[in-house]
Amino acid sequence: MSAVLTPRTDSPEAPAASVDTTSAWSRWANDHRKWLFAAPAMAFVAVLIIFPVAWTGYLSLTDAEGSVRAESEFIGFQNYLDVLTDTDRFWPAVWRTVLFTGVVLFFEVILGMAIALLLWRPFRGEKWVRVAILLPLVATPVAVGMMWRLIFDPNIGMANQLLGWIGIGPQPWLAGQHSALPTTMFIDIWQWTPMVVLILLAGLTSLSDEPQEAARIDGASSWQRFRHVTLPLLMPTVIVAVLLRGIDALKTFDILYATKGRGGGSFHEVETLNVYAYGLSFDYNDYGVSSTVLIIFFLIIIGVMWALTYRKKGLGR
Amino acid sequence: MKPSKPYRVFRNSALVVVVFALMAPLLWMIAASFKTNVDIYDTAKAFAFSPSLKNYETVLQQANYLEFIGNSLWVAFAATTLSLLLGVPAAYSMSRFSMKKSALVVLMARVIPGVSLLVPWYYVFSNLKMVGGFTVLILSHMFVSLPLIVYIMMGYFDGLPTELEEAALVDGLTHIGAFRRITLPLSVPGVATAGILSFIFSWNNFMFALVLSGSDTKTLPVAIFDFVGYASIDWGGLMAAATVVTLPIMLIALFVQKYVVSGLTAGATKG
Numbered sequence: 001m002s003a004v005l006t007p008r009t010d011s012p013e014a015p016a017a018s019v020d021t022t023s024a025w026s027r028w029a030n031d032h033r034k035w036l037f038a039a040p041a042m043a044f045v046a047v048l049i050i051f052p053v054a055w056t057g058y059l060s061l062t063d064a065e066g067s068v069r070a071e072s073e074f075i076g077f078q079n080y081l082d083v084l085t086d087t088d089r090f091w092p093a094v095w096r097t098v099l100f101t102g103v104v105l106f107f108e109v110i111l112g113m114a115i116a117l118l119l120w121r122p123f124r125g126e127k128w129v130r131v132a133i134l135l136p137l138v139a140t141p142v143a144v145g146m147m148w149r150l151i152f153d154p155n156i157g158m159a160n161q162l163l164g165w166i167g168i169g170p171q172p173w174l175a176g177q178h179s180a181l182p183t184t185m186f187i188d189i190w191q192w193t194p195m196v197v198l199i200l201l202a203g204l205t206s207l208s209d210e211p212q213e214a215a216r217i218d219g220a221s222s223w224q225r226f227r228h229v230t231l232p233l234l235m236p237t238v239i240v241a242v243l244l245r246g247i248d249a250l251k252t253f254d255i256l257y258a259t260k261g262r263g264g265g266s267f268h269e270v271e272t273l274n275v276y277a278y279g280l281s282f283d284y285n286d287y288g289v290s291s292t293v294l295i296i297f298f299l300i301i302i303g304v305m306w307a308l309t310y311r312k313k314g315l316g317r
Numbered sequence: 318m319k320p321s322k323p324y325r326v327f328r329n330s331a332l333v334v335v336v337f338a339l340m341a342p343l344l345w346m347i348a349a350s351f352k353t354n355v356d357i358y359d360t361a362k363a364f365a366f367s368p369s370l371k372n373y374e375t376v377l378q379q380a381n382y383l384e385f386i387g388n389s390l391w392v393a394f395a396a397t398t399l400s401l402l403l404g405v406p407a408a409y410s411m412s413r414f415s416m417k418k419s420a421l422v423v424l425m426a427r428v429i430p431g432v433s434l435l436v437p438w439y440y441v442f443s444n445l446k447m448v449g450g451f452t453v454l455i456l457s458h459m460f461v462s463l464p465l466i467v468y469i470m471m472g473y474f475d476g477l478p479t480e481l482e483e484a485a486l487v488d489g490l491t492h493i494g495a496f497r498r499i500t501l502p503l504s505v506p507g508v509a510t511a512g513i514l515s516f517i518f519s520w521n522n523f524m525f526a527l528v529l530s531g532s533d534t535k536t537l538p539v540a541i542f543d544f545v546g547y548a549s550i551d552w553g554g555l556m557a558a559a560t561v562v563t564l565p566i567m568l569i570a571l572f573v574q575k576y577v578v579s580g581l582t583a584g585a586t587k588g
Contacts, residue, residue, distance in 0.1 A: 030492045034414050041407035041463060045423050048460050052437035053429070059436070115335055118328050121320060125332075132336040134577060135343060138570040140521045142538040143559035146545075147346040150552055156358050158345060194339065195581065202582040240585050251430050254523045254538075261545075277432045282528060287436055294433040301428060 053298075059291035066285050079292040089268065090293065093276040096181060096264075097300075100272055101249040104188045108245055109238065111189070112196025117226070119197070120204045133194040141191065145258025148187045149174060174259050180269040187255050192248070196241045203237030204230075243308050250301055253278065273297045343563075350557040357552045372557035380554070382561055385540040392451065392526075392536055393519035396458035397512050404463050405508060408470030409496060413479075420471060426464040431524050434460075439528055449531025457525040462515035469514065469583045473507030474500075506576070513573055514580035520566050537562040 029036055060079055064072035083090050119129060136144070151158045152173035160170040173183045211233065215225045256270045263279045264271030271279070277297060280290030320328070349357055351368035376382045411420045438457065439448065447453045477500065485495040501508075523538040530539055541562055544555040570577045 026491060026493065033492055033496075034410050034416070037406035037410035038416060038419055041403040041467060042419055042422055044403055044459070045426050045463060048434065048438070048456070049425060049429065052434040055437045056433050118331055118335070123325075123328065123332075129332055129336055130574065130578075131571065132339045134570055134574060135567055136339055137581065138517050138521075138566050138577065139343065139563045140523075140538055140559075140566065142521075142523050142541055143346075143562045146541060146555055146559045147342055149550075150349060150357075150556060151342060151345060156360065156552075158363065161360055161363065190339070190342070198578055198582050199585040202585050237585060244585075247428055253431075257523070257527075258541075274430055274432060277430070278524070281432060281436050290432075290436065294430065297430055298433060301430070305428065 056291045056294055059287050060295050062288050064287040079288050083292045093271050093273050097272040103185050104249050105246055107189045108193045108196045111193045112200055115197045116200035119201055133197055136191045137194045141254035142258045144191050145255045149259055177267050177269050184256055184270050199241040203234050207233050346556050347560050350560045354553045372553040375554045376557045376561055385535055385537050388534055389520055389537045392454050392458055393516045395455045396462050396519045397515040400459045400462035400466050400515055404466035405470050408467045409474050412471045412474035423464050423467045435528050451534050453529050454534055457529055458519040461518050461522055466511040466515055469511040469580055470507055472584045510576040510580040513576050517566055
């Protein structure tokens with residue numbers, strides 16, 4: 001009968017739960033769990049982002065140089081004027097950033113789509129292909145840059161040896177003033193096309209088979225099925241891939257630094273906005289100007305993202 | 318539906334080309350790491366060479382790589398663990414209460430160019446005498462890991478049915494108790510995915526470590542530049558160093574392939 005009078009002590013589970021609910025702290029914690037859980041992570045990111053971005057914004061309006069301490073003077077939008085009229089380093093860097101991002105995205109999406117379609121249906125040896133696709137993705141970008149540096153070495157590199165075998169003369173690759181940027185694009189495409197493949201493959205496998213079947217019964221050729229059935233259905237995934245890769249391609253640094261070093265080479269031949277801003281900050285300590293470049297760069301990234309997500313929403317409807 | 322024979326022949330040859338294009342450079346790097354510099358410069362010995370472990374001796378003994386491996390392991394491990402502690406509950410909250418705007422704050426970290434944060438960080442942390450120490454490196458790597466973990470875990474929690482939690486509440490557990498005893502054990506695969514990806518990204522991170530590490534806390538991607546001199550490059554040593562940096566992470570990725578792929582494609586198919 002005592003069990004009826006004191007039911008809580010009878011079950012082994014109940015005491016813990018009843019203690020939990022009666023403690024004032026845990027009741028408070030439960031009521032506020034939404035923010036209790038989310039706030040630490042948000043605070044961490046906010047502290048590490050908001051202050052630096054605000055400060056970068058402020059620095060861009062000063063002539064801070066050599067040291068970021070207070071002696072620098074407020075000069076309004078002079079830096080912006082200087083940077084935006086700088087056809088020597090800034091605009092070429094913008095152009096290279098746009099070109100690099102555009103070219104690698106174009107090839108990564110086309111090649112990624114082709115490879116994803118090849119892998120779509122099950123086949124023998126699938127496991128090995130998946131391994132080959134995964135390895136470049138997880139390889140350390142700096143090491144990848146070094147690896148290609150040896151392969152593309154004008155004198156001892158395998159690339160020129162291969163060309164020699166098919167009767168083409170040696171190319172300067174990374175060493176050439178005009179061939180360096182395309183070569184770094186090639187390296188980026190080698191490393192990151194697999195990323196697009198994985199994303200598109202995930203998209204393809206989640207598609208239902210019915211529209212395909214219907215189109216097949218209606219007598220559509222495989223190209224027509226791809227063009228009018230698969231591609232439209234896959235479009236949201238393509239845009240996700242473009243968005244993810246696009247943001248990273250705009251910010252490419254590791255491969256450029258590993259292959260060409262500071263300033264994007266002696267003629268700045270691979271100097272993108274990110275490499276330019278890094279050099280201004282840490283090689284020249286030209287903080288005012290570098291902050292200006294960074295703010296402009298940041299606005300470009302936000303703009304591109306906004307344009308792409310806007311388009312994504314438009315397509316979703 | 319079975320693909321036609323001509324298509325199968327085409328597909329198989331195309332796949333051989335793809336696999337070769339992706340694997341050959343990596344194998345070439347590993348091969349070069351076993352060559353002496355004399356053999357690397359001798360194009361006649363491109364394939365026929367007698368393997369030597371000399372480069373690995375240089376990397377592991379003279380170049381202090383064992384220490385740098387330890388640094389990389391420690392930074393990646395600490396950043397991952399701390400990011401999981403902060404990120405998993407945050408992702409849970411953001412998923413269950415659909416806190417879109419809050420999630421955006423965390424995901425901003427993915428978008429912002431790292432350089433714009435590095436100047437202020439460098440200034441503040443060098444005044445605090447923290448530059449060159451492990452704390453600042455771990456914090457900066459957490460900045461990479463945390464958004465990744467929140468992003469992956471939000472997707473994971475979105476896909477986890479709420480019924481089991483509700484049943485636990487009926488049985489007398491508190492909300493936090495249900496999260497701890499029901500949801501968390503159920504999300505082990507998601508946490509593993511997020512943790513592995515975070516480890517890989519932290520291991521590979523270069524720019525933050527380039528600025529914020531000191532000679533005692535140097536991580537592998539930065540240490541690799543020790544082999545690039547102003548006048549000449551020790552190619553054999555460089556390739557051995559590159560192999561030492563990439564091989565461990567590749568092996569991890571191979572063993573846990575499923576998690577890496579699901580992490581990299583997280584959220585991609587929701588459109």
